[in-house]
Amino acid sequence: MKILYNWLKEFVDVTAPPAELRSRLSLTGTAVDAIGDSPAGPVFDVEVNTNRPDCLGHYGVAREVAALYELRLKRVEVKLKEAAEKAAGVTRVEIECPELCGRYTARVIRGARVAPSPDWLRQRLEALGQASINNVVDVTNYVMFELGHPTHAFDFDTLAERRIVVRRARPGEKIRTLDHIERTLSPEMCVIADAARSVAIGGILGGAETEITFSSQNVLLESAWFDPISIRRTAKALGLRTEASTRFERSADPEMAELASRRATALIQQLAGGEILAGVVDVYPGRRPAKKIELTRKELLRVMGADVPDKEIEGILGALGFDPVRVDSARGSSGSLMAAWECRQPPWRPDVERDVDLIEEVARQYGFDRFPSRLPPAKQPAARLPHVEAEDLLRERLRGLGYHEIIAIPQVNPDQDALFRDEGVTPARLANPLSEDASMLRSTGLVTMAATLAWNLNHSQRNLRLYEIGSAYAFRGKEPIETRILTLGATGLAREKGVYETQREYNFADLKGDLERLGQLAGGLAWESGAPAWLHPTRAGKVFLAASAHSNGPSELGCAGQLARRVAEQFKLRQEVFLAELRLDPLYRSYFETRAALRYDPLPRFPAVERDFSLLLAEGTRFAQVVEAIRALSIAEVSHIEAVDLFRGGQIPAGKYSLLVRITFQSREATLTEAQLSGFTDRIVTALEQQLGATLRSE
């Protein structure tokens, strides 16, 4: 809401310059975002809180200024020079829907000369961003900006039977509004009608057929009060927000309706001449008695923690119109802990109904800065999230492995999400997305990871190692499920060329190794072949918790591998991309179990011995088979079995490959003798020859 400094001064003799007024107002709850300049003087851009309809007019803001500077708020006095003839003699008002319209007042001005507005009026309206139309319409807008109450002027002679009926719209009823748009109404909406048709959407916008034109002579001036919720629904349903609807939907002051009518009528006569028919036609079914609210010092102290003197309490509440009266038995004693004030809720303050509302009024005007600061003592031990220890360690590892953390917005394109979505997962779609590209909550972090890799590749960042710890969203039946997930994405070089280093591309083994490093936190991982369609069919695998054997069978965490070229193409990823996604809750659970079971393993006292076996194996023979064959011998002294080299081609015959296996032997009882070692190696070689058809290459 724009507020003119000079206009405020008509209601309160404030002398503070605009800049000072701005900062004082802001610190008492009337936020002035900026001060502009206009031919009508300085303009405050006031951000009015939605609970303060009274500040949607200069008079309401002037009341705040008066309270702030302890100045008198001038009354708005309007004396009308009325003709002898009575308004009630020429028009009638009926309210058929008192639940939507709590008050309707009508005044009639006869013989007005509709003309352009004088400069002072135009200037003020224009300074507030309101175009000038003609003197009569401008007056209604002027009074709205002044008193915060919307009014509407009808061309009296266009009203059928010159009377007003306030009723619900008929189903499908149409009206052409002032903006010359035909709108279709429904019975939830309140219309102002004459004897024949609706002539305005109540409290929102007038109709085109009854508007004031330069040929209008007689004016019916409406000043009414409409139910805020009804106004809000109607404005929303019609997509029609007006200055009037903004005020009524926040609950305007029903008592102000009559004063606003008088003020507007007087101004119309002042600017357009004519005669005012005597009296107001005032139908007021929604009249309510003023509510009484009691404020006690005890409650003020309980909420605020520090006191405010009687004089300040009474001064502030009095200036804001709450008419405080001491009602406690200790009335004579100022500052009494027993002090209680009975206050009256003014009709312009629908937001103040309880003692805590009064406490806020006192506190904000007294000044938040005048209350002391205190740090309350802690009463309970603080706790972090239950899984956070595991998550911290996971992050620490990922960081050490060189992965940057990303945080992606989880609203995605449904087609892209579908590329990665497991069968049987019901995705969470938005009913009202901003765009198709962000119309689904991701069912996996892979879709956002792929997009992030693409973003970086498009910005010439081609060596990437990224992770996200986030959520995947889906429905299980009708229940939404948010699953904690870890997503990895990597592409480009695993090691960049340097003075001392050769470069190497990131490959599946990097991904596997990094995941295994993470899995070590949770007792290790197990791998199985098989992969969803979005992964490269032969460079991918499923990931399980190795430790989960002792609970309910192997627990699948997710999968990992190279992104299928077909999918990579969709994201315009032109280099090999590796992705993995793991569910985190089982990983975290396993971490805590593994950690709880972790014990010291005594260091061996005797030396370990390494033996290398250069094996020639048939293609298709897996390393796991080699390990299994060796383990099956149950040689307790075999402590490690590693693959240290692998090659094909050259002297290796087709259909075979060479695998260099390094076995570490370690005894806890004694230093191993050559005889023992050659015994072991003979058994191993024999087993590999017999079971896998392996041959030993020359050592």
Added chain:
Amino acid sequence: MTTKTNSVAQTLRQLGITRAEQVAPLFAEVRAEFDRAAQAVRDEASWKAFRDAWLGRKSGVLTHITDNWLKPTPPELKRAVGQALNELRAHVEASIEASRAGVEAAAERAALERECVDLSLPGVQRPIGARHLLRQTFEEIERIFLSLGYTVVEGPEIETPYYNFEALNIPEHHPVRDNMDTFYLERPAGAPPLLLRTHTSPMQVRTMEKQRPPVRIIVPGRVYRRDNPDATHSFAFHQIEGLAVDLDITFCDFKGTIEYFVRQFFGPKVKTRLRPSYFPFTEPSAEVDASCHVCGGSGCRICKFAGWIELFGAGMVNPAVYGFVNYDAKRLSGFAFGMGVERFAMLKYGIDDLQLFYQNDVRFLRQFL
């Protein structure tokens, strides 16, 4: 061997030395010879040859002198030859030792020269990853409140209208809903509506439903508003909610807590100011401003020359909220706040575009390693 030192293969007699006076010049010649040879020593190999030539047990010059000059010398010359030989030996040994040290020092110098690193060449940096700046900011804020005894809780992003609005005293037709344009989920016909939470405040209600006071929680999480994305808007962003409810919490405690937090986050010189505001679930409500941590309040680009920066909304819990969780509003009181994590990160690090957080450009991420 030079001609002179060849003379050591002959006896004194053969050399015609018969008188004591002749001995000294003879030895002087040998010594001069030695000194010349010492000059020629360049490295370890030439030093070894030099040493062997002079001190070699079998055929070193000194051995020859002993065998050919001293041993067969007549008694009248013995004393003179013996003395001269001793002097020569002392000189040779000292010189060779000195020469050795010189050669070794030179060798070490040369080795160091060869091994010299170029300090301006980069070290081999094993890659490490960066935590996302938002994560770092979350953690920084959490640490401060953990130190004040707040427990961290989290809640669902997919919420019901009841927790997101109604139970926070925002009934269906409340105008404040305009400021929180909301995403709803597509639901089968007849299923109750679900939305993406517009703030982390629903966890105030969920926590109080489950827990009796005292309550001290913070709620980090993602929230959603139906705003078109630009440099200052995003349809998803992050908040940290705070809530403290107890028998004796007052506005003064609220103020003290907020001030402590702001000083911890932005620095001890930063001042806090509370501006009255309006939120349906707090009363009194306040916008928390901080004096600009960059210019100290004199006005700069970061604070848009206002000296103060609006940080977040907060206030005393509106008693109406207690009604939804069966708390006794007449006995309990508390405060709540909801801060935007992006805003804190932007202010602290001078970031001017919200979208940078979600693009995840590694050139951005790496800056906060």
